[in-house]
Amino acid sequence: MRLAPAASGDPRDVVRALRAAVLGAGPAVALGGADLPHEAPPGTAAVVTTSGSTGVPKPVVLSRNALISSAYATAARLGEGAWLLAVPAAYVAGVQVIVRALLADREPAIVAGPFRPEPFAAAALGMASHVDGARVPSFTSLVPAQLQRLLDAAEHDADVARALRSFEAILIGGQALAPAVRERAEAAGARIVRTYGSSETSGGCVYDGVPLDGVGMRLIDGEVQLSGPTLAEGYLGDPARTASVFPVDADGVRWYRTGDGGEIVDGVLHVTGRLDNVIVSGGVNVSLDRVEAAVRGIPGLASAVVVPIPDAAWGQGSAVVVPGLAAADEPTVLTAVREAVARAVGAPARPARVVAVDELPTLASGKPDRAALRDTLAQNPRA
Numbered sequence: 001m002r003l004a005p006a007a008s009g010d011p012r013d014v015v016r017a018l019r020a021a022v023l024g025a026g027p028a029v030a031l032g033g034a035d036l037p038h039e040a041p042p043g044t045a046a047v048v049t050t051s052g053s054t055g056v057p058k059p060v061v062l063s064r065n066a067l068i069s070s071a072y073a074t075a076a077r078l079g080e081g082a083w084l085l086a087v088p089a090a091y092v093a094g095v096q097v098i099v100r101a102l103l104a105d106r107e108p109a110i111v112a113g114p115f116r117p118e119p120f121a122a123a124a125l126g127m128a129s130h131v132d133g134a135r136v137p138s139f140t141s142l143v144p145a146q147l148q149r150l151l152d153a154a155e156h157d158a159d160v161a162r163a164l165r166s167f168e169a170i171l172i173g174g175q176a177l178a179p180a181v182r183e184r185a186e187a188a189g190a191r192i193v194r195t196y197g198s199s200e201t202s203g204g205c206v207y208d209g210v211p212l213d214g215v216g217m218r219l220i221d222g223e224v225q226l227s228g229p230t231l232a233e234g235y236l237g238d239p240a241r242t243a244s245v246f247p248v249d250a251d252g253v254r255w256y257r258t259g260d261g262g263e264i265v266d267g268v269l270h271v272t273g274r275l276d277n278v279i280v281s282g283g284v285n286v287s288l289d290r291v292e293a294a295v296r297g298i299p300g301l302a303s304a305v306v307v308p309i310p311d312a313a314w315g316q317g318s319a320v321v322v323p324g325l326a327a328a329d330e331p332t333v334l335t336a337v338r339e340a341v342a343r344a345v346g347a348p349a350r351p352a353r354v355v356a357v358d359e360l361p362t363l364a365s366g367k368p369d370r371a372a373l374r375d376t377l378a379q380n381p382r383a
Contacts, residue, residue, distance in 0.1 A: 003030050003047060011085055011112055015107070018045070030047045032049035032091060040236060046067070047060065047061055060234075061235070062092075062199075066232060069214065069230050070096060070203060074100055082127050083101040086142060086146065093171075097141050118153070118160070125163055137168035140171070142170060142171070144181060147192075151164070151184050151185060164190040165188070165189040167190070169192075170193065173203070196209075201256060205228065212230070219262060220257075260272075272289065273289020277289050281349070284348040290345050294341045298340050306318050308374065309378075311352060317352035318351045319353040320353070325357075326356060
């Protein structure tokens with residue numbers, strides 16, 4: 001099947017391309033990547049290149065059936081309505097906002113350009129439409145950093161506060177949502193749904209720990225694995241990686257190995273973090289995702305990011321990077337961080353440093369660019 005690049009970075013062009021790819025005769029659309037082959041497997045709707053936040057970017061092949069299955073499963077869980085696109089259209093969260101809107105026979109509302117609370121609020125409040133006297137429910141998808149910016153703005157902007165309350169549900173994915181941020185959102189009247197998934201699962205396929213209809217979930221050696229009609233076909237031009245990441249079990253069921261650790265309690269998934277985001281400090285394995293969760297529970301540190309650093313004494317350690325912190329406050333915050341992490345994770349997991357920055361570098365998807373932070377700290381150990 002012919003694979004064509006999106007006409008431009010304009011989300012309206014992505015909407016047009018996906019309409020043709022998902023609802024029409026194609027061609028399939030390539031998003032977020034460059035120098036891809038000109039052909040994709042039959043039935044392909046989109047090839048979405050991953051953000052590279054945990055490794056080398058990979059072109060993920062998504063079929064029409066996978067995208068449609070995911071969108072319909074979301075509608076079955078949340079209900080149908082209007083969708084606001086506020087995340088990048090070239091990433092899977094944006095693709096699914098568009099597909100959900102198209103399958104509901106609606107154009108998605110769009111917030112283009114760098115994310116700012118005021119245009120988001122204007123677009124959200126402008127979506128308040130009625131059919132035969134009944135309000136049409138509205139939905140959107142955000143990453144945690146966007147939600148936090150909205151919550152900060154809502155404290156002094158009534159329109160932003162009303163916009164947050166206007167959605168039937170706000171899907172939050174892409175990274176872990178700090179409990180303090182979720183509590184703020186609930187206090188502000190926002191209806192939050194935490195989603196778990198990736199490009200390889202056509203976006204979020206587990207909502208608040210419960211899989212969507214048709215999605216299977218299991219743990220193998222502590223790794224979360226998912227199955228169902230939303231799975232990608234694999235990685236374009238990389239059959240070996242595809243076979244490794246998408247194994248088929250003895251019953252012929254195809255699974256996706258997420259690379260995340262987790263627990264399933266009474267049918268509810270609790271993700272504990274990346275299995276490869278572990279350091280060995282003084283001979284002790286330390287999950288940096290657990291460290292980060294503990295740090296983000298401290299008031300004022302909900303946006304902090306924990307990254308590994310070399311440690312002459314222990315082999316490996318960690319640094320907590322905090323946006324908006326004054327450099328003079330680093331020692332005080334480090335004391336609080338070490339105490340909190342020792343209680344929650346254990347003494348060997350205590351971070352060695354707190355680093356204040358004006359703002360975090362981010363990927364185009366809105367996630368923190370952890371690789372850039374690691375490189376910066378490696379090049380300038382005192383940064």
